[in-house]
Amino acid sequence: MSKLKYERPLIKKMHAGMMNKFGSQDENTPVTHIDGVSVKSLIDTYGSPVFVLSEQKIRQNYKSAVRAFTTRYPKVQFAWSYKTHYNNAVCNIFHQEGSWAEVVSGFEYKKALGNGVPGSNIIFNGPDKHIDEMQLAIENDSLLHIDHFEELYLLIDLCARLDKKARVAIRVNMDTGVYPMWDRFGFNYENGQAWQALTKIIESGKLHLVGLHAHIGTYMLSTAAYGVAATKLCDLATKCKAELHTAVKYIDLGGGFPSANTLKGAIGQVPTPSVDEFAEVITSTILNYGFNTEELPLLILESGRVMIDDAGYLLGTVLANKKLSDGRKATIMDFGVNIMFTSFWYDHKISPAQEVSHFNEDTVMYGPLCMNIDIVRETVNLPLLNRGDHVVVHKVGAYNMTQWMQFIAMRPNIVLIDTNNHTHIIRKAETLDYLQELELMPDHLKRKN
Amino acid sequence: MIKKNIATNEFGFVFNPATGDSYSSNPMAAEIIQLMKENLSLNEIKKMLLDKYEVDKMILEKDLDEFVGLLKENNLLSN
Numbered sequence: 302m303s304k305l306k307y308e309r310p311l312i313k314k315m316h317a318g319m320m321n322k323f324g325s326q327d328e329n330t331p332v333t334h335i336d337g338v339s340v341k342s343l344i345d346t347y348g349s350p351v352f353v354l355s356e357q358k359i360r361q362n363y364k365s366a367v368r369a370f371t372t373r374y375p376k377v378q379f380a381w382s383y384k385t386h387y388n389n390a391v392c393n394i395f396h397q398e399g400s401w402a403e404v405v406s407g408f409e410y411k412k413a414l415g416n417g418v419p420g421s422n423i424i425f426n427g428p429d430k431h432i433d434e435m436q437l438a439i440e441n442d443s444l445l446h447i448d449h450f451e452e453l454y455l456l457i458d459l460c461a462r463l464d465k466k467a468r469v470a471i472r473v474n475m476d477t478g479v480y481p482m483w484d485r486f487g488f489n490y491e492n493g494q495a496w497q498a499l500t501k502i503i504e505s506g507k508l509h510l511v512g513l514h515a516h517i518g519t520y521m522l523s524t525a526a527y528g529v530a531a532t533k534l535c536d537l538a539t540k541c542k543a544e545l546h547t548a549v550k551y552i553d554l555g556g557g558f559p560s561a562n563t564l565k566g567a568i569g570q571v572p573t574p575s576v577d578e579f580a581e582v583i584t585s586t587i588l589n590y591g592f593n594t595e596e597l598p599l600l601i602l603e604s605g606r607v608m609i610d611d612a613g614y615l616l617g618t619v620l621a622n623k624k625l626s627d628g629r630k631a632t633i634m635d636f637g638v639n640i641m642f643t644s645f646w647y648d649h650k651i652s653p654a655q656e657v658s659h660f661n662e663d664t665v666m667y668g669p670l671c672m673n674i675d676i677v678r679e680t681v682n683l684p685l686l687n688r689g690d691h692v693v694v695h696k697v698g699a700y701n702m703t704q705w706m707q708f709i710a711m712r713p714n715i716v717l718i719d720t721n722n723h724t725h726i727i728r729k730a731e732t733l734d735y736l737q738e739l740e741l742m743p744d745h746l747k748r749k750n
Numbered sequence: 751m752i753k754k755n756i757a758t759n760e761f762g763f764v765f766n767p768a769t770g771d772s773y774s775s776n777p778m779a780a781e782i783i784q785l786m787k788e789n790l791s792l793n794e795i796k797k798m799l800l801d802k803y804e805v806d807k808m809i810l811e812k813d814l815d816e817f818v819g820l821l822k823e824n825n826l827l828s829n
């Protein structure tokens with residue numbers, strides 16, 4: 302006779318008290334499958350922990366964001382933010398959908414070229430573009446977004462030496478009513494720096510001013526801030542035409558749209574504006590600004606997080622349960638902040654991956670590192686999990702697979718589930734050989750047999 | 751062992767009349783408390799549970815030790 306399913310014994314003192322005004326909801330419905338593939342089979346095949354991405358969800362998110370803008374504005378272009386997730390397979394999903402590339406470093410730039418993106422469809426942002434990288438971008442007719450005056454002067458000098466005109470925009474920072482203000486990138490609007498940079502570009506005769514760029518922040522919860530940013534860029538574009546006799550071809554409003562994750566410290570689920578709401582504010586601002594129809598600038602967006610966060614899952618396994626000195630329960634997982642950087646910002650939703658009873662307990666969720674900071678959730682209400690049980694961490698698609706650390710544990714496999722529910726490894730789990738590949742041993746430290 | 755005057759029911763409700771405290775327990779905890787009330791030793795309870803449930807001996811031992819600790823903390827044991 303087969304034995305019955307075991308659950309750890311639990312007894313909890315009942316407290317009479319006030320009703321919670323937020324009510325209660327069951328967050329612990331098991332998630333046993335992702336896009337029709339069982340979590341257990343994913344872990345059995347690819348190990349634990351393992352990152353899983355849904356191609357179907359990525360494509361849905363992209364199409365939905367494009368629809369939000371193109372139904373409201375005639376000329377729209379998305380550029381995939383490589384820093385959000387630069388695995389080539391993921392980038393190529395976005396490129397297949399029609400996205401350009403937005404990069405912030407030389408290696409990202411070369412990745413985009415390697416992925417077959419035409420140079421003219423690569424936007425090169427960031428404050429640290431090396432001379433050779435800028436030269437490569439000029440030769441490929443890419444869009445260089447200038448971040449500071451040093452870069453502007455270097456670029457003028459480089460274009461003079463190459464006898465080529467670079468296509469450029471400036472990044473503009475500004476007061477959009479959201480604080481702290483992101484004023485460390487680009488040229489400030491209010492103090493006249495942005496205008497000074499634009500004037501210098503035109504006066505140099507070496508650069509071709511084609512655009513204006515602003516990236517006002519990340520995980521923005523205010524749509525109004527984008528309205529302010531769009532207005533200020535439109536003001537600059539109009540002034541460029543009137544005073545510098547240069548028509549700006551595009552306005553790039555960067556990224557920053559939030560995903561549906563829960564920021565740490567938020568009470569309950571804080572509603573985040575949808576892409577449609579951002580699109581409505583941005584496009585109506587530009588359309589109502591007063592451009593002639595034929596002079597409406599191309600609208601570029603560099604959305605990253607909102608496109609991929611909810612398409613990514615981290616599957617993991619319980620290593621141990623503990624009782625802390627103050628009586629709290631603790632659960633130790635086989636994944637931690639080393640591969641889930643965003644656990645510093647978010648209270649990620651975590652679901653059991655197998656059938657569970659309705660008995661829950663509050664627990665601190667720790668990762669496996671020998672480091673006190675390795676806390677995945679400071680408190681999370683979960684069913685009684687045993688060693689070997691699996692969990693699904695939700696909305697981990699953005700930033701984790703670029704900001705992850707090889708620290709104490711190796712980085713795990715990344716698996717993509719395609720639109721036919723077939724699985725593919727798109728980045729192999731790291732090995733000791735990989736880790737040591739770049740290490741060199743001085744002769745005097747070599748082991749002598 | 752468990753205090754004799756502790757009241758329990760089949761839904762896992764536990765009441766300590768000496769303190770007025772009430773508790774909810776999951777079916778596994780309720781079953782263990784019931785077996786304790788029937789004066790079975792911890793070793794006997796462990797053997798019964800190992801026969802009945804799909805659980806590793808080491809995990810059951812750890813969980814039982816922890817559960818007994820919880821009962822003690824909540825003043826539900828007589829010694």
